[in-house]
Amino acid sequence: MVAPFGSYGKRTLCTGCQDGGEFGIPITMAFQPIVNLSNKSIFAYEALVRGVDGAGAQTVLSRVTPENRYAFDQKCRATAISLAAELGLAEQGALLSINFLPNAVYDPNTCIGVTLEAAERANFPTSQILFEFCEHEELDTDHLLHILRAYDKIGFKTAIDDFGAGYAGLNLLSRFQPDYVKLDMELSRAIDTTPVKQVMMRHTVAMLESLGITPISEGVETTKEARILADMGIALQQGFIYARPALAELPKVH
Numbered sequence: 202m203v204a205p206f207g208s209y210g211k212r213t214l215c216t217g218c219q220d221g222g223e224f225g226i227p228i229t230m231a232f233q234p235i236v237n238l239s240n241k242s243i244f245a246y247e248a249l250v251r252g253v254d255g256a257g258a259q260t261v262l263s264r265v266t267p268e269n270r271y272a273f274d275q276k277c278r279a280t281a282i283s284l285a286a287e288l289g290l291a292e293q294g295a296l297l298s299i300n301f302l303p304n305a306v307y308d309p310n311t312c313i314g315v316t317l318e319a320a321e322r323a324n325f326p327t328s329q330i331l332f333e334f335c336e337h338e339e340l341d342t343d344h345l346l347h348i349l350r351a352y353d354k355i356g357f358k359t360a361i362d363d364f365g366a367g368y369a370g371l372n373l374l375s376r377f378q379p380d381y382v383k384l385d386m387e388l389s390r391a392i393d394t395t396p397v398k399q400v401m402m403r404h405t406v407a408m409l410e411s412l413g414i415t416p417i418s419e420g421v422e423t424t425k426e427a428r429i430l431a432d433m434g435i436a437l438q439q440g441f442i443y444a445r446p447a448l449a450e451l452p453k454v455h
């Protein structure tokens with residue numbers, strides 16, 4: 202059950218929590234779909250930060266510092282939710298996937314207030330929000346687990362992004378099982394012609410299914426890659442073969 206908004210309102214925000222206004226660079230979002238091949242629907246749209254002039258994520262991220270990291274994280278969340286609501290994402294029944302920075306979260310039960318306020322203002326269901334975190338940033342595992350468990354209790358869905366390419370990996374999975382795991386794109390690339398990747402992917406998918414976790418393949422670029430991944434039981438896929446990210450739009454799937 203999703204906790205009522207009032208339980209996480211402004212009055213409970215910690216002193217480190219701001220409204221995102223201190224990140225002075227104007228931003229917007231590009232959206233890229235994650236498709237569900239089992240029913241030929243759009244499962245989710247991932248929100249990817251961009252400059253309002255179309256500048257790529259790295260250009261924006263290069264301006265993030267330890268001092269403005271929290272403001273940036275909060276601004277991304279609020280921007281993604283408000284723009285997704287304007288574009289009618291919720292009415293499609295798809296999830297909104299938002300990347301978050303674990304090291305930008307002080308206390309999840311208080312820092313989440315800005316996110317919930319943005320969802321309430323936009324009338325966007327919190328049950329349709331999926332939070333992804335990336336393994337590339339070295340993390341305090343106990344702090345990350347505290348965040349994930351708090352988000353799970355609130356009612357958000359959670360996912361590990363780029364699984365297999367970073368710090369958390371199997372140790373994290375032994376302590377917390379998210380709803381989804383996004384498999385690093387290097388495992389998907391040329392998997393149709395790389396037997397060792399096929400072995401690794403089959404065993405990874407079997408492990409995730411045993412843990413009750415749904416796998417998502419990202420970086421899918423060819424029909425052969427898509428087909429062999431689907432044959433392995435990965436119905437949720439994301440990549441250029443389906444659609445490229447579209448600036449401030451929900452792109453149609455090819």
